[in-house]
Amino acid sequence: MNVIQAIILAIIEGITEYLPISSTGHMIIGASFLGIAEHPFTKIFEVNIQFGAILAVIVLYWKRFFQSFDFYIKLLVAFIPAAIIGFVLNDFIDSILENVWVVAISLLLGGIILIFIDKYFEQRTHKTEPNLKDSFVIGLFQCIAMIPGVSRSASTIIGGMFMGLTRKAAAEMSFFLAVPTMFAASAYKLLKGYKSGDLTFDNEQxxxxxxxxxxxxxxxxxxxxxxxxxxxxxxxxxxGYYRIVLGIILLALLYSGVDLKIV
Incomplete structure (x- = not known):
């Protein structure tokens, strides 16, 4: 990986991490196009640059992180489901993460859902703050995003709207929940990379x-x-339309025999 490739992947991460379009799906395309999908450091790099995306939320919403202790209780309650399921099913999650077909189909189906989601929740979204029950349910929805291509942002926002939050409130809760979730996942992957020897912390890395x-x-x-x-x-x-188009492109590439690698 060179500097230009690193910048391209970082731009992809920054754009797609908080939009409901799946950063995983875009990373597949980006890394495959750049020809670095199979390099061991690529996966570590993609995990690590999530820290930059986390910092963006903290900087933009720093006042919320100092608002009250209740804020952290809600984040903890929302984080617990993914922490437990992620720990228990880690090997299974890693195995399906290697299946590009799963990503393509998830993008397609998720896109169809997003097209109709606004109309479905039109009369149900009014709350501007989640309570503990809302937070837990949003955390359960986040677990769906362990299926590659689903999008953590999309699943948690839909979970928030399902519990009656407005679009803005649901999106912001999704941003906040990303901080502990992505930090824990990134730190775990970095530790594994260091133990395996793929992460050496040399000057280039x-x-x-x-x-x-x-x-x-x-x-x-x-x-x-x-x-x-x-x-x-x-x-x-x-x-939704964008996800459908991307899913179709991925399926077309797979059917045509293009070898796409999950990184």
């Missing part, structure tokens, strides 16, 4: 990780601001 996190942070800040404004005005339909 440190430089690539530094550039990647910086770019991911900057792009994620812009993406989050854009998403909140766009979501309030236009809803989910555009993202």
């Amino acid at each position: 440190l430089m690539l990780l530094g550039v990647g996190n910086l770019v991911a942070f900057i792009v994620a800040v812009v993406a989050i601001k854009f998403f909140i404004e766009f979501l309030q005005k236009y809803g989910f339909k555009v993202f």
